Amino acid sequence: MAVTLAQAINRALHDAMEADDRVLVFGEDVGKLGGVFRVTDKLQDTYGEDRCFDTPLAESGIIGTAIGLAMYGYRPVPEMQFDGFSYPAFEQIVSHLAKMPNRSRGTVRLPVTIRIPYGGGIGAVEHHSESPETYWAHTAGLKVFTPGTPDDAYSMMREAIELDDPVIFLEPKRRYWMKSDAQLPVQTQPARQAVVRREGTDVSVFCYGPMVRTALEAAEAAADEGWSLEVVDLRSLSPLDTAAMVASVQRTGRAIVVHEAAMSLGMGAEVAARIQERAFYHLEAPVLRATGFDTPYPPAKLEEYWLPDVDRILDLVERSLSY
């Protein structure tokens, strides 16, 4: 039976709560409503109001209390309802969640998994389509995972909850309804390993989250032009699987990084830097970036002009091959 990415995460939360009664799910509207995207559907029915509960509308409060609950011994899985609403929690995440384990010399561990639906493409109003991954990936002490398929969504969520390190779990909201015929439960590769989604010989395309499908569509279209793209799903943005990136570039000699987030200081900058540091003599062309523009996220009617798509990727493929 087909399962969507949102259902896969929901199932992962169910199974994690079943497996370990220290797992708690909370946030705005996650209880009775089951979340605005229904990702927490029926968790409260199944596990009760003690383990899946609605909180007051206060994001710093949600993450700050998650830290206290984790100190007590729970494994909180709080939700930030939308990417653009995670910013009130920035201080708790950056100053405490990321740093307290180190500050305490490891005596305090904070196994908190923060779920954040992120990215655009759903015609939403302002603040509902942002890609804040760089903020989190730039912060030592956090891990940052983002699945691009329903199978990974299940497996990586289970892994995130089981890890004793804090994880920012970025859910590609425009892919919530993407289907797979996977049988759940499923265990895919550990999140720290990038995965080659499609093998190719001409250009490596590095992508993650919502752009995995876009990159695969670009690879399909490129094949019509006679170009062979290798699509690499990074999956974990912190840590980054540098070895897999280098190995792919050693095969193809060319690299393009794709993400929705604005270009400057985005993940693409880090991927490009690591590739040129470690695979300089394998490169036939500069590493190029197909990303959102360095502007605030646009209003809904203009997002198609802003978001990277198959054409933007193919333009860069052509440019890369021209060197």
Place this chain on the structure above:
Amino acid sequence: MAHNAIDPQALLPPMEPVHLLDPDGTYHEDPDHPLELEDDQLRELYRFMVVTRKVDREAINLQRQGQLGVYASCLGQEAAQVGSAYALGEDDWIFPSYRELGAALVRDVDAAGLLHLYRGTWLSDHDPYKHHFGLMAIPIGTQALHATGFAMGAKLDGNPIVAVTYFGDGGTSEGDPHEAMTFAGVMKSPVIFFVQNNQYAISVPLEKQTAAPTLAHKAVGYGLPGYRCDGNDVLATYAVTKRAVERARRGDGAAFIEALTYRMEAHTTSDDPSRYRTQEELDEAAKTDPIARMRNFLTKRDLYDDALEESIDQQAKETAAYVRAGIYDAPHGDPMELFEHVYVDATGHHEDHAALLRAELDSGGGDEEAG
């Protein structure tokens, strides 16, 4: 009609703070706050305050001698901290800010270890689970949420403990304590918000911090009772905290306590208070000193004599000497520890960076002699 049947009048703080001891040591009975302390406990409260002041002074000296980068003194706030911390059960938790030396000593946290934060050898030294004393939080008021989450966890677990968090008058303007009180009110969490109103947030006086009638009035908006006490009266801080803690332990939820005190020292050793307050104001505040007041009380009760004074002075000196020995010329620490605790499961780049520093150290570029 309140939507959740709470009588707002019952939450309102008294304008007159609870006050049991005059500066000359005269004791006033208060049926709501009976003196439930044995003679030995009264002496112990005094002892903790004296030792706190001595260690506090030693820390300032160590900073002057270049041994600490900076230090935030609690001079004048000994009664607020010692009295409130002393009112807790052994299993109750404290979530402190960076100025809580007195509360830390009540919790038997190693005083020299505590100062490593200020020396810069590491960010925190004690084991919070051993002392039930959280890490000293520097970002103002952020620890209020950790206390609240911890208390939520305890309640969920059926564990009858209470969490107390300390912050200051400035902290009541930050968002996190307000979100914490919102959560604690809704969840009926066993957490006490203990505010030391020491009149200043660095240089900014209380009247520029808030237009609220008192800080304790802020509690009412979250459905919590607001209490007020004379923060330089160790019997009052003890009794008011004890009452709030017992109430929370019974399952009646969180409370807010405003302890009125005065920061006798600079904000930190880097501060110059002569730019924003007068010597006259300081002289006036000194008349309400918490330690002299308790000594006067003990003397009136015949609980204070030369032998006690000698024994407490001896302990204070020994503790200060211990702190001095622990801090003076303490090594800088191991640079490789930078990578040890960041992740339980560190992979890839993190390990690469550790290797980079290791190589720098091995090639002599890391200045290991600095320690």
